[in-house]
Amino acid sequence: MSxxxxxxxxxxxxRGDKTIAAxxxxxxHIDPGETLALAGPSGSGKSTIARLVLRLIEPxxxxxxxxxxxxxxxxxAALRARRARLQMVFQDPLAAxxxxxxxxxxxxxxxxxxxxxxxxxxxxxxxxLLERVGLIADLAPRAxxxxxxxxxxxxxxxxxxxxKPSLIVLDEAASALDVSVRGEILKLLLDLQRQEKIAxxxxxxxxxxxxxxxxxxxxxxxxxxxxxxxxxxxxxxxxSAIGKALVAAAPRLNRxxxxxxxxxxx
Amino acid sequence: xxxxxxxxxxxxxxxxAMLLAALIAMALSASLLFPGDPQAIAGPALLPPFQDWSxxxxxxxxxxxxxxxxxxxxxxxxxxxxxxxxxALVVGAVVGTLAGFAGGLVDEVLMRITxxxxxxxxxxxxxxxxxxxxxxxxxxxxxIALGTWTGPARVARAEVLSIRERDYVAGARVIGMHPLAIxxxxxxxxxxxxxxxxxxxIVAAAILTEAALSxxxxxxxxxxxxxxxxxxxxxxxxxxxxxSIVPGIALVLTVLGVYLAGEGIVxxxxxxxxxx
Ligand SMILES: Nc1ncnc2c1ncn2[C@@H]1O[C@H](COP(=O)(O)OP(=O)(O)OP(=O)(O)O)[C@@H](O)[C@H]1O
Ligand SMILES: [Mg+2]
Numbered sequence: 001m002s003x004x005x006x007x008x009x010x011x012x013x014x015r016g017d018k019t020i021a022a023x024x025x026x027x028x029h030i031d032p033g034e035t036l037a038l039a040g041p042s043g044s045g046k047s048t049i050a051r052l053v054l055r056l057i058e059p060x061x062x063x064x065x066x067x068x069x070x071x072x073x074x075x076x077a078a079l080r081a082r083r084a085r086l087q088m089v090f091q092d093p094l095a096a097x098x099x100x101x102x103x104x105x106x107x108x109x110x111x112x113x114x115x116x117x118x119x120x121x122x123x124x125x126x127x128x129l130l131e132r133v134g135l136i137a138d139l140a141p142r143a144x145x146x147x148x149x150x151x152x153x154x155x156x157x158x159x160x161x162x163x164k165p166s167l168i169v170l171d172e173a174a175s176a177l178d179v180s181v182r183g184e185i186l187k188l189l190l191d192l193q194r195q196e197k198i199a200x201x202x203x204x205x206x207x208x209x210x211x212x213x214x215x216x217x218x219x220x221x222x223x224x225x226x227x228x229x230x231x232x233x234x235x236x237x238x239x240s241a242i243g244k245a246l247v248a249a250a251p252r253l254n255r256x257x258x259x260x261x262x263x264x265x266x
Numbered sequence: 267x268x269x270x271x272x273x274x275x276x277x278x279x280x281x282x283a284m285l286l287a288a289l290i291a292m293a294l295s296a297s298l299l300f301p302g303d304p305q306a307i308a309g310p311a312l313l314p315p316f317q318d319w320s321x322x323x324x325x326x327x328x329x330x331x332x333x334x335x336x337x338x339x340x341x342x343x344x345x346x347x348x349x350x351x352x353x354a355l356v357v358g359a360v361v362g363t364l365a366g367f368a369g370g371l372v373d374e375v376l377m378r379i380t381x382x383x384x385x386x387x388x389x390x391x392x393x394x395x396x397x398x399x400x401x402x403x404x405x406x407x408x409x410i411a412l413g414t415w416t417g418p419a420r421v422a423r424a425e426v427l428s429i430r431e432r433d434y435v436a437g438a439r440v441i442g443m444h445p446l447a448i449x450x451x452x453x454x455x456x457x458x459x460x461x462x463x464x465x466x467x468i469v470a471a472a473i474l475t476e477a478a479l480s481x482x483x484x485x486x487x488x489x490x491x492x493x494x495x496x497x498x499x500x501x502x503x504x505x506x507x508x509x510s511i512v513p514g515i516a517l518v519l520t521v522l523g524v525y526l527a528g529e530g531i532v533x534x535x536x537x538x539x540x541x542x
Contacts, residue, residue: 056436083442095433098452110441159441 001068002029003166003199004053009062011048022048023059024223032166033197037210037231039246040220046203048223050171053201054088055079067166084114084163091172093152097144103130103155104140110162129158133188150181154188161192169201174209186213207250211235219243269534279530285523292340300334304490308334312506326498326509336516338490343520346403347473350410354468357411358418359454359461365419366426366457367449377423380416388413392475396484403486406479410472417468418461425457459535466528470521477517492517 011023023045030036038046051057053064055071064071066086074082090096097106107126111117117125127137133154139147147155153173160168170189174182190213192198204210210217210231217234219227219242227240238244273279296304308331313324315332323332365376383391392409399405429435430453438448479485480493492513499509 051436054436054440056439080442080444083440086440088437088440090433090437092433096437098434098438098456100455109438109443113442113444159437163442 003032003034003067004030004201005063005065006049006053007063009049009052009064010060011045011052011057012060021223023052026062026220026223026225028218028225028228030167030199030201033193033199034216035193035200035202035214037202037204037214037217038220039204039207039210039217040226040242041246042205043222044220045223046220047171049220050088050169050201050203054086054169055083081114084110085165086167086169087160087163087165088169088171089153089156089160089173091176093149093156093176094145096156097152099145101144102140103142103144103147106144106155106159107140107162110159114163116163125162129162130155132161133158134184150177150184153177153181153185157185157188157192161196161198164196165198167199167201169203171203172205173202175204175206182209189213207235207246219246272534273530276530276533278526279534282523282526282528282530285519286527289340289344289520289523292337293344296334296337296341300331300337302334304334304338305330312502314506315508315512323512324506324508326495327502327506332495332509332512335490335495336492336513339492339495339513340516340520342403342486342489342491343473343476343517346407346410346476347469347524349407350414350472350476351465351469353407353411354414354472355418355461355465358415358420359422359458361415362419362422362424362461363426363449363454363457366423367430367445367453373423376419380419383412384416386413389475389478392479393482393484396479401479401484401486403489406476406484406486409479410475413475414468414471418464421464422454422457422461425460426453429453429456463532466525466532469528470524473517473521473524 006029007027009023009026010021012019012021026045026049028036038049040046048057052059055074059072066082071082104123104126107129108122111122111125112119123140126140130137130139135151135154135158139151139155144152144155156173173189174185177185186209189200193200200214202210202214214231216229217231218225219234219238219240221240221242226242227234227238234243235247238247273283307329309318309321309325309329311325311327311329313321313329315324316322317324321331321333323336326332326335361376361380365373365380388410391413392406395409395412396405399409426449435448435452438452443452476485477491477493477496480491481497483494483497485491485494495513496510496517499506499511499513503510
């Protein structure tokens with residue numbers, strides 16, 4: 001049974017006097033431990049799907065089943081408790097934290113809210129989380145704005161895994177980082193997935209990254225699914241018009257593909 | 267340059283701080299320097315100032331020591347001003363945060379209540395409240411706060427409306443934090459700076475309102491107040507004008523000091539925030 005099953009999800013926004021469908025009749029599923037990528041041009045509805053899946057906004061229509069139960073039926077304390085299993089990492093790690101927070105407080109929140117560890121035990125848990133994402137425990141008392149962007153995104157990942165989720169939504173989680181830091185963060189995410197069987201809903205505009213980290217990919221166009229399938233197959237030979245356009249517009253990927261092609265010819 | 271050094275380089279701010287320090291010193295030393303009841307008779311009635319050095323500012327109609335009254339009055343002014351402003355800021359920040367964060371019906375209801383309070387002139391509201399409930403220090407504090415919490419509430423709401431759209435608030439929801447915890451732990455502290463920037467004006471206005479209520483005989487009758495002293499002196503304004511002038515000057519200097527020092531703090535910290 002799939003971990004997350006989304007069916008006929010629809011979300012409209014009013015713009016002036018006409019309504020536009022940001023997400024239009026979208027269905028997909030994610031299996032445990034799997035990475036499903038969402039790609040598509042700007043404004044195609046990727047972030048809206050992420051926010052719907054996280055219940056940050058409510059859909060106009062559709063159904064979301066998470067871990068075998070109707071996720072949209074939950075509210076109040078039951079929803080808050082279930083949130084432990086479904087986490088998120090944002091694009092801009094600076095905006096994603098309270099500007100007054102320290103690293104320790106950011107990691108203390110999920111442990112406290114979900115009663116995962118007693119007050120006395122939490123500092124030890126926080127240190128363990130920091131080490132889990134490749135940071136030193138001495139970072140804990142620092143303010144969030146005092147650490148580097150890469151460190152901050154690692155802290156965001158530590159916060160997301162603190163409650164032992166089965167699914168993490170990553171909305172452009174590596175896009176704002178330098179190329180070298182991006183590689184390290186992606187490697188960390190893959191390590192975590194292998195060891196903890198976490199599934200990812202991986203939103204990115206970088207088809208090269210998607211090709212190397214995702215199992216399957218969905219290409220969105222104006223809120224609808226344009227193409228859907230195995231990540232490498234779809235990106236190497238897109239069938240839809242939007243897929244071809246996205247691949248053509250990805251310079252780095254073209255170079256990689258050309259290298260691959262020439263390597264194949266040799 | 268550190269904010270403190272910038273504060274010390276602003277002459278207005280330093281003047282304000284010095285006036286405020288004098289007021290606080292008066293309030294704190296009142297019962298040390300004048301341990302007895304300031305409303306007890308200390309000498310002959312209507313003794314002019316600078317005649318008798320045991321009664322430097324003379325006596326009033328009943329022979330009470332004006333200097334002792336002035337010191338004890340500083341206490342009342344400061345206590346009422348600070349307490350009323352604190353109450354107004356706390357109530358305003360809480361109401362504004364709830365309205366801005368909850369939105370919808372809660373926002374609608376809370377803002378209608380705020381409108382209702384704001385349409386009544388705050389002094390009339392205070393006057394009516396004290397007349398109905400009866401004058402005592404606590405009642406005067408509540409009466410003044412009733413008319414002043416609406417300003418902070420509006421400012422807090424506007425700030426919260428912009429903060430609640432930020433990613434970190436969504437992040438707190440994803441973590442599973444309770445909405446009230448998000449509103450008061452995550453959002454409110456970041457909405458406070460512009461609300462606190464209003465505090466000097468609010469304290470100054472509260473001190474003036476307290477004086478006005480006392481002048482009209484609606485202050486706590488068991489305490490010396492500057493407003494009450496001015497009202498007392500009014501009966502003998504021609505023969506002993508100092509009885510009204512002395513507490514009047516004290517009042518003006520206090521309000522000026524609170525305002526200047528408060529503005530100085532806001533200005534120096536605002537510059538710092540603008541630079542960083
Ligand atoms: N709160 C909102 N109010 C009105 N329209 C919205 C709102 N949020 C999103 N939209 C619209 O919905 C559409 C999808 O937006 P969304 O943010 O999901 O796109 P995206 O695929 O994440 O784009 P990007 O790659 O630029 O992040 C856009 O047309 C956007 O303008
Ligand atoms: Mg987006």
